[in-house]
Amino acid sequence: MFTNCSSSTTSLQLRVGPTLLNHRSGIINLNRHNSVFFPGRSVRQLSLRTTASRSGHILSIRSSSDHAAMVFDEMAVALNIMDEIRVETSRMEKSISAVPGLAIILFGDSKSSKAYEVPGLMVGIKTLVVRLAEDSSEEEVLKYVSNFNDDPCVHGILVQSPLPSHMNDKNILNAVSVEKDVDGFHPLNIGLLAMRGREPFCVPRIPKGCIELLRWYNFEIKGKRAVVLGRSNTFGMPTALLLQREDATVTIIHSKTKNPEEITRQADIIISAVGQPNMVRGSWIKPGAVVINVGTSVVKDPSASYGFRMVGDICYEEVCKVASAITPDACGPSLLMAKAMLLSNTLTSAKRNHNFM
Numbered sequence: 001m002f003t004n005c006s007s008s009t010t011s012l013q014l015r016v017g018p019t020l021l022n023h024r025s026g027i028i029n030l031n032r033h034n035s036v037f038f039p040g041r042s043v044r045q046l047s048l049r050t051t052a053s054r055s056g057h058i059l060s061i062r063s064s065s066d067h068a069a070m071v072f073d074e075m076a077v078a079l080n081i082m083d084e085i086r087v088e089t090s091r092m093e094k095s096i097s098a099v100p101g102l103a104i105i106l107f108g109d110s111k112s113s114k115a116y117e118v119p120g121l122m123v124g125i126k127t128l129v130v131r132l133a134e135d136s137s138e139e140e141v142l143k144y145v146s147n148f149n150d151d152p153c154v155h156g157i158l159v160q161s162p163l164p165s166h167m168n169d170k171n172i173l174n175a176v177s178v179e180k181d182v183d184g185f186h187p188l189n190i191g192l193l194a195m196r197g198r199e200p201f202c203v204p205r206i207p208k209g210c211i212e213l214l215r216w217y218n219f220e221i222k223g224k225r226a227v228v229l230g231r232s233n234t235f236g237m238p239t240a241l242l243l244q245r246e247d248a249t250v251t252i253i254h255s256k257t258k259n260p261e262e263i264t265r266q267a268d269i270i271i272s273a274v275g276q277p278n279m280v281r282g283s284w285i286k287p288g289a290v291v292i293n294v295g296t297s298v299v300k301d302p303s304a305s306y307g308f309r310m311v312g313d314i315c316y317e318e319v320c321k322v323a324s325a326i327t328p329d330a331c332g333p334s335l336l337m338a339k340a341m342l343l344s345n346t347l348t349s350a351k352r353n354h355n356f357m
């Protein structure tokens with residue numbers, strides 16, 4: 001059942017270069033320590049209460065309330081990551097005359113396909129988009145995948161998901177070269193992610209984005225208790241595996257879990273992607289926990305301008321009063337953050353292909 005948890009009015013301003021954003025939080029410092037994300041790498045613990053400048057961006061967050069949770073700013077993080085990708089692609093081109101290439105296969109002209117439009121040229125990544133008809137045959141898609149697998153200028157391949165209903169997603173997913181699987185969903189990549197001492201070629205974008213948020217804000221993961229709500233192949237499972245790689249103690253909560261409130265209340269880090277409006281209440285949260293919402297739902301709301309509103313798994317109004325840090329109201333890792341992770345995966349693949357460090 002949908003419960004209305006409206007946003008609080010505590011506000012702040014965030015400046016990223018020429019961009020001014022409104023959010024809520026305390027004063028923080030973002031300090032990036034490496035250009036490309038690799039799972040399992042340790043994180044330096046730095047002070048969060050200073051002012052810093054990196055790559056020309058000054059990140060500062062100020063709030064009128066010291067008691068509200070710090071609010072993650074995914075857009076600021078994504079813009080900084082994309083800035084670093086741009087630096088690395090430029091260095092790569094100047095050093096070895098190679099440019100990362102990304103191939104994207106889309107279907108139809110629906111709004112959902114627009115979510116796959118990435119600003120590759122802005123960061124020095126060549127992007128080739130193939131737009132097929134909704135009723136295209138599976139064989140036609142497999143032909144494009146095969147061509148991209150063989151193309152040395154293509155380092156990443158992304159196929160729009162979900163696929164049209166008449167296509168077998170397993171056949172197409174398995175056909176993508178594991179080394180060019182920048183979505184990170186190839187069975188071999190997931191298998192490598194699950195194995196200690198082994199490294200996947202690429203990591204799923206949204207789970208990777210969640211870990212990146214924690215890394216950017218220098219939240220310690222090692223030794224912490226983490227709860228992931230949801231066990232999907234595309235989010236829940238890979239997120240839990242990534243947290244384990246960071247030496248967290250991880251529990252996955254799903255539809256058959258008994259006493260989810262009690263389990264969640266023990267967590268230092270909570271990441272939710274179940275698509276249940278306001279499921280996680282303030283009473284579920286351990287004081288000082290870090291909370292990342294990924295799951296969102298559309299619910300009817302007569303007071304909203306369009307008659308509906310987006311609602312997250314996390315009851316923001318309640319949780320922000322208990323947690324130490326939280327993602328914005330009804331939002332998870334932003335679309336821009338997902339695109340930044342896709343471009344990061346493409347750069348990583350290109351570097352690996354060219355043995356470029």
